[in-house]
Amino acid sequence: MRTAPALILYAADLEATGKKFGSSIARSWAEIEVGHSAQNVLLEEQALGLVGVGMTGFDAEKARSALKLPKKEEVIYLVSAGKKG
Secondary structure (H helix, E strand, C coil), X not given: CCCCCEEEEEEEEHHHHHXXXXXXXXXXXXXXXXXXXXXXXXXXXXXXXXXXXXXXXXXXXXXXXXXXXXCCEEEEEEEEXXXXX
C-alpha cells in the first residue's frame, strides 16, 4: 500500500444506508455495492494496461483518520492502481 501510485478507498455511511434499506442489511448492502464498483475499476485498469489489487485486512480506522473522513464514514475496501512491472 505504501508504494502504490494510487489507492481508491471505498467508504460508506452505514447509518444513512440503514435508513434507506434497513439497518439489519446496511453493511451487506454497502459491501455488495462496493464490490460492484471495485470490479469495474479493476476491469478498467486491466483495459488500460494497468494493474490493481483489491485489499482488505488494513487498519480501517487509521485510513479513515489519515484521510480526515467523518466518523460516520466507515472504510470498507481499498483498490490499488499502478503500472505493470
